[in-house]
Amino acid sequence: MENMNALEFENVSFAYEEGGFHIDKLNFSVAEGELVAVLGHNGSGKSTLARLSNGILTADSGTVRVFGEPLGQKNLYEIRRRVGVVFQNPDNQNVASVVEDDVAFGAENIGLAREEIGRRIDFALSAVGMGSFRNATVARLSGGQKQRIAIAGVLALRPDIMILDESTAMLDPRGRREIVDVVLRLNREEKMTVLMITHYPEEALLCDRAIVMNRGEIVMQGTPAEIFGRHEELLTYNLDLPRIGKLCKTLQEGGMSVRDTLDIQILADDIAKELTCGS
Amino acid sequence: MKDVSFGQYYPVDSAIHRLDPRLKLLFLIAFIVVIFVANSFWGLLVCAGVLLLAVLLSHIPPWKVLRSVRGVIFLVLFTAVINVFFYAGETVYWSYGVITVSKEGIIFSVFLVLRLVLLVICSSLLTYTTTPVALTDGVESLLYPLKLIRFPVHELALIMSIALRMIPVLTEETGRIQNAQKARGADFESKNIVTRIKAFIPVLVPLLISALRRADELGEAMEARCYMGGKTRTKYKKLRFGWGDLVAFLIGAAMLAGVILLRVYVGGVL
Numbered sequence: 001m002e003n004m005n006a007l008e009f010e011n012v013s014f015a016y017e018e019g020g021f022h023i024d025k026l027n028f029s030v031a032e033g034e035l036v037a038v039l040g041h042n043g044s045g046k047s048t049l050a051r052l053s054n055g056i057l058t059a060d061s062g063t064v065r066v067f068g069e070p071l072g073q074k075n076l077y078e079i080r081r082r083v084g085v086v087f088q089n090p091d092n093q094n095v096a097s098v099v100e101d102d103v104a105f106g107a108e109n110i111g112l113a114r115e116e117i118g119r120r121i122d123f124a125l126s127a128v129g130m131g132s133f134r135n136a137t138v139a140r141l142s143g144g145q146k147q148r149i150a151i152a153g154v155l156a157l158r159p160d161i162m163i164l165d166e167s168t169a170m171l172d173p174r175g176r177r178e179i180v181d182v183v184l185r186l187n188r189e190e191k192m193t194v195l196m197i198t199h200y201p202e203e204a205l206l207c208d209r210a211i212v213m214n215r216g217e218i219v220m221q222g223t224p225a226e227i228f229g230r231h232e233e234l235l236t237y238n239l240d241l242p243r244i245g246k247l248c249k250t251l252q253e254g255g256m257s258v259r260d261t262l263d264i265q266i267l268a269d270d271i272a273k274e275l276t277c278g279s
Numbered sequence: 280m281k282d283v284s285f286g287q288y289y290p291v292d293s294a295i296h297r298l299d300p301r302l303k304l305l306f307l308i309a310f311i312v313v314i315f316v317a318n319s320f321w322g323l324l325v326c327a328g329v330l331l332l333a334v335l336l337s338h339i340p341p342w343k344v345l346r347s348v349r350g351v352i353f354l355v356l357f358t359a360v361i362n363v364f365f366y367a368g369e370t371v372y373w374s375y376g377v378i379t380v381s382k383e384g385i386i387f388s389v390f391l392v393l394r395l396v397l398l399v400i401c402s403s404l405l406t407y408t409t410t411p412v413a414l415t416d417g418v419e420s421l422l423y424p425l426k427l428i429r430f431p432v433h434e435l436a437l438i439m440s441i442a443l444r445m446i447p448v449l450t451e452e453t454g455r456i457q458n459a460q461k462a463r464g465a466d467f468e469s470k471n472i473v474t475r476i477k478a479f480i481p482v483l484v485p486l487l488i489s490a491l492r493r494a495d496e497l498g499e500a501m502e503a504r505c506y507m508g509g510k511t512r513t514k515y516k517k518l519r520f521g522w523g524d525l526v527a528f529l530i531g532a533a534m535l536a537g538v539i540l541l542r543v544y545v546g547g548v549l
Contacts, residue, residue, distance in 0.1 A: 051499070054503055056499055056502055056503060077505050077507060080502070080503060080504075080505050081505050084503070084504075085503040087496060087499065087500055087503070089493075089496055091448050091493070092493045092496035092497050092500065093496070093497065093500040094444060095437075095440065095441055095444060095497070095500075095501060096411070096412050096440060096444060097288060097410065097411045097412070097440075097443055097444045098288070098290075098410050098411075098412060100515075101410065101412040101515070101516070104515040104516075105501075105504055105506075106504035106505055107515070108512050108513050108514060108515055109504060109505040109506050109507065109511075109512055110505050110511075111511045111512060111513045112513055113513065114513065114514070114515060114517065117513070117515040118515070121515075135290060136290070137287075137288060137290060138444070139444075139447035139448065150500075153504060154503070154504065157504065157505060
């Protein structure tokens, strides 16, 4: 029976080399329009997952499905067009020195007509808020801007799913904020299905759902609230709570009776209640 | 930002920027031929005049253009000095062993300096006014006939474009590695040239490794954007030969003709 999951892994196994790091029988799915975070520390297999999704790596066994269609050699390029991947290093993704030429690269690859490429550059650059940078030199942009250009380059292919493989890891807080804003807007306004691979708990907090990976396996799945509610378990995977969660714990240790929450308003109310009771 | 001006596009709009890159490439080739055909100061003056016109029309600050000369000035002067000493001229002023300083040698060296300076200015003007993509498109278009003999024209053009894109990235990286090695006590400012050269090996090795890693990642990013070679690709920017190009072509042709006429009818100093 076919379901309308945007992305689906069914018993996907993969190993870089015999006996080395491997992913074993991975199963998960992402619904259309969903914003999902994949959390995991270094070497948990989360980047491998991104590369398996668009056929840069081929699974040893099992099936990767994109909107019900199994990924194979025949539809490899169609799948790559539909599943856009943005990588980590802002300096290693641009092929051209000028912004519009770089954004055009993907659209040129799939053989679109000139006018259509022009329209797609307009669309993609305004979607990432870089409309006025069309003729700018890539090398002169900030890290966050370069990453937004990389996102635009993927958007020019009009993908249905976007995967960000730690695309914020090498950015400063401001650049990170820029990327997160763009992603949230794409998800909400363009109804883009987004898989956000990250090791920042703060970013997972903004997603509909989070998947935690450890040593090539999915070890936790659920809403951010559910995931971060299992603090002890997270620590064993070398992951931590977002700042607000840590603040709750610290306050509790200090003797304040606040609830475990990820909502800043609830925490503020609890603290206010404590303070007024205490005085 | 560090000065990586050589070979970098200078983004302003001008008549020179808008010229067809193929024409600019052919003009550069013609210019190189012409400055070596020119055998009188008048001839070189014509070339310099045309080049000056181009620089003025390009809206690029002249100091910026001159700065591109600075990078090669030592090489140019060194070549000139060698030529002064070893050129076998007739009117000898001074000689010692194999070293002779002659009138012809001095004139030849002055010519050499002028020619090289003009050459550097002209080629940097090309890269200042042409985006690397336009440039590689131009090369691709000019080399197109070679496809008949299965020469990988598209791949070559892409390699060029990526190399140009990576110049500022790798320049920055070199600076970073150099600083890291300095912090570990590497001596880049030593008076001893051997020490200085040795200090560069620990810079080059990490640079090479990082370049390879970058190449890997860039390859993945290109594949992720559906790169499948040149066959099915379309081009966003079409090259067009317009009126401005015709005018530029005529000026270039006039320069070529003028210099040849000067050589034939007026004669040169060499």
